[in-house]
Amino acid sequence: MCEENRELTNKIVLITGGAKGIGAAICVEVLKEGAKHVRILDLDEGAGVNLENEMNKQYGTYKVKFIKCDVTNDDELFGAFEGTKQEHGYLDVVVNNAGVINENNYAAIRKMVEINYIALANGTLKAIELMDKSKGGRGGTVINMASIAGLYPICPPAFMYSSTKTAVLQFTSCIGAEPLYTNTGIRVIALCFGTTDTSIFSHVSTFGGAADKLMEEVLKNHELQRVESAALGTVEAFKKGDSASVWLIHQNKPAIDITEDREKCHQSMARLLGR
Ligand SMILES: NC(=O)c1ccc[n+]([C@@H]2O[C@H](COP(=O)([O-])OP(=O)(O)OC[C@H]3O[C@@H](n4cnc5c(N)ncnc54)[C@H](O)[C@@H]3O)[C@@H](O)[C@H]2O)c1
Incomplete structure (x- = not known):
């Protein structure tokens, strides 16, 4: 296994x-850890520019740069990744975090799959291309946002959202595994947050509204953790996580490495498949 620097200083x-x-909470946390520069890609220009101004006031000029970018637009996404590397000479850490919950109609479902899964996979592949040690890069880390919704065997009210998150887990486990990690020097890690207090739930709507009541019940029964806890857990997983590892970050508790638990769940299937 190749070993890499797991500190955020100067990254x-x-x-x-x-x-x-x-x-945004992860942005704050990595700056506290001494990151050299944070590039924020988002559709929300108002929030992005505010964050950039606030962080630069607090941590110094040009610590944060916001780029308006729709992650489902390949030209915008790849352009922003390549621009960051060109400007700084290298890229160390990519957090594929953009995500939505909206399964209200066919078009919304298609868009959600594009944001939560396709753009995340494209972001991972582009990061590997730009950071690959075997191609002159410095290696690095990709962090992919899954969810506890992707861990439940069934997640009825959010059937498409949870499917995108299960897909993120499968993708990350495959692409983070050996021999790719040793060849490229790039760790790929998946995070599963429990319900966290953000605006993501402000527009939740299930298909045709049929399961909206069920969704309301589910959300009522889940305590919302603070964004700061989610961000601290992300830094912890960055420092401790091996490639292809999966982390649970919920209930304001420290991050838990659940890679082995997932492997145990898969063992009986592996036996059936003769592996
Ligand atoms: N909040 C939770 O309870 C929770 C739980 C588990 C996993 N997650 C995951 O964590 C990630 C962050 O979620 P959050 O709760 O902070 O949500 P949020 O809504 O607060 O933030 C998501 C951000 O993504 C941006 N975004 C949406 N579509 C985009 C696009 N096409 N291009 C660029 N940016 C886009 C939004 O503008 C927003 O700033 C998501 O992947 C989400 O699925 C959240």
Whole structure:
């Protein structure tokens, strides 16, 4: 296994969907840890510019740069990744964080799959291309946002949202595994947050509204953790996580490495498949 530097000091960090919510809290936390520069990609220009101004006032000129970017637009997404590397000479950490919950109609479902899964996969592949040690890069870390919704065997009211998050877990476990990690020097890690107090739930609507009541019940029964706890857990997973590891960050508790628990769940299926 190759070993990499797991400190955030002097790192160049890129966060998608980082203008508010968990992404913005991660921006604050990595700056506290001494990151050199944080590039924020988001659709929300107002929140992004506010965060940039606030952080630069607090941590110094040009610590944070906001770029208006729709992660589902490949030209915008890849342009922002490449621009960050060109400007600084390298890129160290990519957090594929942009995500939505909206399964209200066919078009919304298609968009959600594009944001939560396709753009995250494209972001991972582009990060690998730009940071690959075997191609002159410095190696690095990709952090992919899954969810506890992707861990439940069934998650009825959010059937498409939870599917995108299960897909993120499968994708991350595959792409983070050996021999890719040793070849590229890039760790790929998945995080599963429990319900966290952000604006993501402000527009939740299930297909045709049929399961909205069930969704309300589910949300009522889940305590919301603070965004700061989600961000602290992210830094902890960054410092401790091996490639392809999966972390649970919920209930304002420290991050838990659940990689082995997931492997145990998969063992009986592996036996059936003769592996
Ligand atoms: N809040 C929770 O309870 C929770 C739980 C588990 C996982 N997550 C995941 O954590 C991540 C962050 O969620 P959050 O709760 O901070 O949500 P949020 O709504 O507060 O923030 C998401 C950000 O993504 C941005 N975004 C949405 N579509 C975009 C697009 N097409 N291009 C660029 N940016 C876009 C939004 O503008 C917003 O700033 C998501 O992937 C979410 O699924 C959240």
